[in-house]
Amino acid sequence: MKVIGLTGNSGSGKGAVSLIMANMGALVLDCDKIAHKNMEKGGAAYDEIIGAFPFAVDDKGNIDRKKLGAEVFGNRESLRRLNRITHKYIREYTENAIRINRDKYEYIVIDAPLLTEAGLEKLCDEVWLVYADEKARLERVVKRDKITAEEALMRFKNQTPAEELMKYADLVIENNGDLDKLKKQIYERVGK
Numbered sequence: 001m002k003v004i005g006l007t008g009n010s011g012s013g014k015g016a017v018s019l020i021m022a023n024m025g026a027l028v029l030d031c032d033k034i035a036h037k038n039m040e041k042g043g044a045a046y047d048e049i050i051g052a053f054p055f056a057v058d059d060k061g062n063i064d065r066k067k068l069g070a071e072v073f074g075n076r077e078s079l080r081r082l083n084r085i086t087h088k089y090i091r092e093y094t095e096n097a098i099r100i101n102r103d104k105y106e107y108i109v110i111d112a113p114l115l116t117e118a119g120l121e122k123l124c125d126e127v128w129l130v131y132a133d134e135k136a137r138l139e140r141v142v143k144r145d146k147i148t149a150e151e152a153l154m155r156f157k158n159q160t161p162a163e164e165l166m167k168y169a170d171l172v173i174e175n176n177g178d179l180d181k182l183k184k185q186i187y188e189r190v191g192k
Contacts, residue, residue, distance in 0.1 A: 001103070001105060001106060001108065002106070002125045002126065003124045003126075004026075004107060004108070004109045004110070004125065004127075004128055005109075005112065005126070006109050006112070006115070006128050007112055007114075007116065007127065007128070007129055007130070007165055007168075007169075008113065008129055008130035008131060008132075008175075009113070009137060009156065009159050009161075009162055010113065010137060010141050010156065010159060011132065011136070011137030011138065011140035011141040012130040012131060012132045012137055012175060013130050013132055013173075013175035013182065014111050014113065014130050015111070016130075016182060017111075017128070017173060017182065017186060018109055018111045020186050021107060021109045021186065024107070024190065025105070025106065025107070026105060026107035026108065026109050027097075027101050027104070027105045027108045027109070028109045029093075029097050029098075029108065029111065030111045031090050031094070031110065031111060031112035031113070031114070031118070031120070032111075034090050034093050034094070035086050035090055038086060038089045038090070038093075039065065039086075040062070040063075041061060041062060044089040044092075045085050046063065048085045049082070049085055049086075050063065052082070052085060053071065053078075055067065056071065068082070073151075073154050074154060076158060079158055083114065083117065087114070087117070090112075090118060091119065091120060094120060094123065095123065098123060110124060113159070116160070116165065121168055126170040126171065127169050128170065128171045128172075128189075129165050129169035129173065130175050131162050131172055131173065131174055132177075134156070136176045136177060138153070171185075171189055173185050
């Protein structure tokens with residue numbers, strides 16, 4: 001069993017790589033989905049988040065992720081505070097999932113945009129960085145998240161540059177749009 005840490009900046013195509021790996025039989029632990037689950041009422045991080053960001057709670061007591069995101073993506077200290085809260089719960093969930101599924105899968109993929117920032121790379125046998133140029137990433141994020149180019153660029157500014165992430169990478173996967181080329185890079189690495 002091999003644990004692969006999959007990271008890359010917003011819009012790089014981590015989701016496409018995760019899907020390819022899942023179709024090959026890997027267990028994919030999507031840290032964004034884990035974080036969202038932890039933010040729900042009753043979730044592991046809910047109380048801490050509303051304590052730190054009370055303005056982000058809607059009239060039904062749910063965390064308004066859009067309102068929270070507008071705050072943290074424009075303020076590095078707020079983003080650090082949110083990450084300090086969420087990362088510990090993501091790590092706990094991920095460690096448990098790896099332990100429980102260790103004997104059931106050939107590959108477990110930790111899909112985490114903040115893999116190194118959360119310290120999750122320490123759980124991995126390999127780290128894969130998905131890389132795409134800014135133009136491709138911008139188009140994908142604007143379309144996917146239904147935000148403006150300016151909002152997307154603001155997010156990009158708060159992310160660790162790909163050049164920095166490359167220091168941790170055992171494999172850099174180029175993903176500027178050719179799905180066959182993307183699959184070929186993955187198949188070459190896992191021997192399929």
